[in-house]
Amino acid sequence: MHTIRVHNTLSAKVEPFVPQKAGEVRMYTCGPTTYNYAHIGNFRTFVFQDILRRFLKWRGFKLNHVMNLTDVDDRIIANAAAAGVSIRDYTEKYVQAFFADCKTLSVEAPEHWIRATDHIQEMVALIQKLQEKTYTYESEGSIYYRIAKFKDYGKLSKIDLSGIQAGARVDNDRYEKESARDFALWKAPKPGEQVWDTPIGKGRPGWHIECSAMAMKYLGETIDIHTGGIDLAFPHHENEIAQSEAATGKQFVRYWMHAEHLLVEDEKMSKSLGNVFTLRELFAKGYKPSALRFALASVPYRRQLNFTFDGLQQATSSVERLRNFAARLKNEKFAAGKQPGMPARIAKAADDFDAGLSDDLNTAQALAAVFDFVREANIAMDKGEFRQGEVKAAQEFLSSFDQVFAVLEDNDAEKLKAIGFAPATSGVDDAEIEKLVAERQAARQRRDFPASDRIRKQLADRGIILEDTKEGSVRWKRK
Ligand SMILES: [Zn+2]
Numbered sequence: 001m002h003t004i005r006v007h008n009t010l011s012a013k014v015e016p017f018v019p020q021k022a023g024e025v026r027m028y029t030c031g032p033t034t035y036n037y038a039h040i041g042n043f044r045t046f047v048f049q050d051i052l053r054r055f056l057k058w059r060g061f062k063l064n065h066v067m068n069l070t071d072v073d074d075r076i077i078a079n080a081a082a083a084g085v086s087i088r089d090y091t092e093k094y095v096q097a098f099f100a101d102c103k104t105l106s107v108e109a110p111e112h113w114i115r116a117t118d119h120i121q122e123m124v125a126l127i128q129k130l131q132e133k134t135y136t137y138e139s140e141g142s143i144y145y146r147i148a149k150f151k152d153y154g155k156l157s158k159i160d161l162s163g164i165q166a167g168a169r170v171d172n173d174r175y176e177k178e179s180a181r182d183f184a185l186w187k188a189p190k191p192g193e194q195v196w197d198t199p200i201g202k203g204r205p206g207w208h209i210e211c212s213a214m215a216m217k218y219l220g221e222t223i224d225i226h227t228g229g230i231d232l233a234f235p236h237h238e239n240e241i242a243q244s245e246a247a248t249g250k251q252f253v254r255y256w257m258h259a260e261h262l263l264v265e266d267e268k269m270s271k272s273l274g275n276v277f278t279l280r281e282l283f284a285k286g287y288k289p290s291a292l293r294f295a296l297a298s299v300p301y302r303r304q305l306n307f308t309f310d311g312l313q314q315a316t317s318s319v320e321r322l323r324n325f326a327a328r329l330k331n332e333k334f335a336a337g338k339q340p341g342m343p344a345r346i347a348k349a350a351d352d353f354d355a356g357l358s359d360d361l362n363t364a365q366a367l368a369a370v371f372d373f374v375r376e377a378n379i380a381m382d383k384g385e386f387r388q389g390e391v392k393a394a395q396e397f398l399s400s401f402d403q404v405f406a407v408l409e410d411n412d413a414e415k416l417k418a419i420g421f422a423p424a425t426s427g428v429d430d431a432e433i434e435k436l437v438a439e440r441q442a443a444r445q446r447r448d449f450p451a452s453d454r455i456r457k458q459l460a461d462r463g464i465i466l467e468d469t470k471e472g473s474v475r476w477k478r479k
Pocket of ligand 1: 029030031211236
């Protein structure tokens with residue numbers, strides 16, 4: 001096992017990862033703002049943090065991981081007020097859609113999935129602590145954080161605030177404040193909007209205080225890892241540090257890990273370009289959840305990811321190659337005994353895989369270790385050199401890979417069905433089905449069971465069920 005090293009935005013260095021308590025990781029991830037469906041740019045970050053948590057678990061750490069749902073925010077409050085419903089009613093649909101999307105992409109549920117609206121009391125208590133320590137001031141019913149009092153402000157994003165002119169805005173608050181740099185901890189109520197009546201007055205929390213209050217409630221005053229997209233480093237995470245460290249006098253986060261942006265076909269995602277894809281839009285185009293997960297996971301998180309439809313097609317083939325290899329290991333009968341050199345080859349693949357992920361989660365390097373091995377083992381199988389005695393070790397290696405990458409299980413059709421994408425049976429004409437059925441028969445006759453299974457699966461995905469008869473012929477029907 002290699003030493004795990006991660007890039008820490010705070011130190012701007014790749015450092016050995018050492019949690020506070022041996023064997024245990026306390027981790028926080030900024031979750032989605034639930035006023036819309038999350039898009040692939042968001043999911044780049046969520047897949048990154050999932051690979052991270054799965055890798056740490058695979059390496060034996062016990063995870064205590066919190067992800068929040070920002071269900072109180074200016075847009076949510078305005079939209080809920082416009083629709084005449086409560087915040088909870090307005091966000092529920094998007095919260096459920098987010099849970100379903102995560103499941104579809106095999107993004108594991110964290111130990112705590114929490115909502116901002118369930119933690120108003122904790123936020124108020126934290127603001128009171130900051131009031132006692134005179135880090136705050138009030139203006140027109142809102143409470144602001146006085147950045148000038150926090151000497152370390154900017155240490156995460158390395159931003160030089162002296163260059164920011166008075167009147168320039170670093171935050172989207174539309175309220176009166178002493179300095180343009182200051183941000184709202186608590187916002188005064190506006191007519192028609194949902195408010196909370198609390199000891200610090202009526203109103204609602206600012207976005208930044210949510211994460212500080214919730215992270216510290218579940219994980220303690222100092223947490224091991226905080227993840228998020230790079231766009232959150234400033235001002236959101238800088239403000240989280242200012243709030244938490246001013247209140248406790250302790251370091252808030254030991255390792256900050258940020259995922260880079262995602263481009264779509266070399267362009268920045270934007271509504272006007274029509275390239276802000278949700279998962280569902282891609283599934284409607286016929287792409288599989290496993291391929292999307294693979295495409296998002298395959299580029300190391302600190303590199304910009306250029307998402308392309310060609311890339312998604314390649315990811316589809318890559319996943320298929322791995323599944324076919326797993327099927328060969330399971331279904332084919334190899335000659336008994338051991339293949340000279342193969343145990344060492346499998347051990348090397350496993351070591352390279354761990355080395356890649358240990359090196360600041362270099363998924364590209366880890367995947368290269370897997371695909372190199374699969375290619376060599378396939379060649380050995382084709383030549384009749386692979387031996388039955390290697391099957392177990394090869395399967396164990398694949399299983400290690402899949403504990404982190406989670407794409408081997410052939411469950412795309414079921415996952416799509418669960419979120420309302422029924423297999424498309426219409427549009428598949430009889431001639432095409434007959435052709436595939438004949439191809440499968442031919443594959444069976446030459447005892448190429450992986451190919452025959454693949455075609456059966458291909459047909460099943462399109463809603464076609466095959467029935468093998470006793471006489472050896474095949475009947476098919478639509479579901
Ligand atoms: Zn946050």
